[in-house]
Amino acid sequence: MSEPLLSVDDVSAAFGDARVLDSVSLAVRRGEFVGLVGPNGAGKTTLLRTINGVRDPDEGTVSVDGDRRADCSAREWSRRVATVPQDTSVSFSFRVADIVEMGRAPHRRRTQFGTTETDRRRIEDALELTNTADMRDRPIDELSGGERQRVFVARALAQDTPLLALDEPTASLDVNHQVEILRLVRELVGEGRAALAAIHDLELAARFCDRLALLSDAGIRAVGPPESVLRSEVLDPAFETTTATATNPVTGTPTVTAGAGDGTVVDGLGVDARRVHVVGGGQAGARAIATLRDAGHEPSAGVLRDGDLALETARSLDVPVATTPAVGPADPDAIAAAHDLAADAAVLVFADADIGPRQWTLDLAEGAPSTVLIEARPLAERLHAGERARGRYERLRERSETADLDALPSAVDTAVATAERPADD
Template identity: 70%
Template sequence: MLSVEEITVGFGEAGVLDGVSLSVDAEEFVGLVGPNGAGKTTLLRAINGVLDPGAGTIHVEGRARDACSTRQWSQRVATVPQDTSVSFAFRVEDIVEMGRTPHRSRSQFGTSESDRRRIVDALDRTDTARFRERSIDELSGGERQRVFVARALAQDTPLLLLDEPTASLDVNHQVEILELVRDLVGEGRGALAAIHDLDLAARFCDRLALLSDGRIRAVGPPEDVLDPGVLDEAFATSTTVTTNPATGTPTVTARTDRGDSDRRVHVLGGGRLGARAIATLDAAGHTVSAGVFREGDVATETASTLGASAVTSPPTGEVGPDAIAAAHDLASGADVVVLADVTIGSRQWALDVAESVPSVVLLEEQPLEDRVLAGERARDRYQTLRERSRIAEIESLPLAVAEAQNQLQRPADD
């Protein structure tokens, strides 16, 4: 669908792209990722015809860009810009109709039936038909983004280019936009999108191309490109890559400098929340241990990926005494113990571990009645533990851990 071969772009003495090569197949969604200033927008502008490369070639469906007129190239490539501001308060339908411009002859007057069908289909496919009579200035950021996707869809091109389509959108609108692009790609188009959020890129893209310092540093499936060794050099930072327990795709966290910190944290409670707790604490620079976790649990996999000490037990059956003893040993050497939606069974060993340490932080997402399975006595023990513990959200977990340790170390008042 798209073939970019050894293109070079510079502005005056400053080189921006240096021998970049990239391809996108039909029914493929490729994410262009990299640090700010890497040249992602410049590459998209070279592909869509706004910039002329100093060297190299660009082909779409085998046709060279320099062999096409602007109108012919616009019949092959449609762009969804990052900036959706316009200089006039056009109606939504007028914005979408602009996508038909490359297909109209100079002698055409008015909107043809073929144009009308394309416009209506684009409005319907992007769920923007309900806005058709409204001014573009009246819409929210996510709604405006959909309108510009509709314009690109009405343009009816085999290739879609998107420049940071999720920038400044909230989470639900980010997912909606990328799901829409995925659907369009599934119909035979190719798409290349500059995406700053590495987790979203990994979730929705078939392949990623990592651009850094004007060159492609890695291309391939998300799990290959989002490798700490590759990312650390490109972004000039230290990263942790784990598996998102909800999507099964890579998730990237920038890690802080551990410095001289020797804080140790033990995590009890597996599953999605336990995995997030381990990754969050590791990214914050803490030395993490964990368990007892079931073999195959996503928290077990996360601990293994990050090199954290973890106690495991078979996937089924009771947790053995040796595993419980090992968890006691790790917890006793920790500064803080974190309970992440811990399930309390008949043996109540997790409560035994937590009660044996002076500093506890609780992460609670599931209702208590769904997790305490050992009767009123276990519930009372948990409530007593809760009264002396810090309650935290996953986002504030590192701060809660630091505060819990500081409270423990603070001298008592006279």
């Protein structure tokens, strides 16, 4: 068997006293599409960030094509690994074509001015393959979450690397574009690349991936073909639930029903009807968290700042939460953690949340199956990102339930009943 393109050897990583990865080892070969699956908080994003060089492992090594990350500069590593991040917020109003062109930066000489013919060809191919060519001149902050997700896939393709590392590449996409993107990745690895992707939807992972790696409790618990990993005796302890597995009669690949027999699965989307993610702090966020817990829901929250009343409430109720320092921009790791927490929630509650220049609160809301808005303050007091962000919020309002805090449980129940992944508009 050929040598692996990607080798992860005994990698460990921790945040403070919390060990997120514990001696994780994994290999991915050329021509192989490996799906990284597991419960929220298992460390999937952290593992991908050690692979793409965003953070260094506390222990262990990561190598691509025989070259160790520790021996390569950031520029050299960017010619080996291209990333599609979970968080696609951008601080400036770049054109779509400019975002995709950024993928060519690792290949350019420092003295190079302008775009070469090779650059132009790679950019055009990436735009066409991801069906984003018709939006090339649009500002990135005018796009929906799903459209931006496709643009960042295009940027990774333009980077033209042997390894693709994708963190929830189908987040915010409608069903058609989910299949389209994963089919594209499948075709790309067939051309000699390799791909490792964190995928929340187990059935999509089974349909498109050669192998699955199940990450749970800081370690790899199973690796193999989808049919060998997606078995109840493997999944139940990892996800701490009861599952039922079967074979999809159309695709011939495994299907998984989580929470079998207790009514927690919403329309086969892999989201939990009891799970609600709260975005927004202060008194509104704190009351939303407490009210949902009292009503029998399982809330999570974030990103919340240190010292926030909502954070204190969440911790007192043992509610999972993504946190960031009290001052400064929200930490990217915290935003990624919030996406992880929201991934299996049936409803997102936008609790009087502020909208900053990066618009990550809107990104979270647009990726949810259903949303409930709490509007204790006028939008003008919460909007810090200009008119394009206002337009995104107005579109969110059109498809959301609205409620005051006293009526929040019933509004969430209504949203659960109609939960569906948002269209990629």
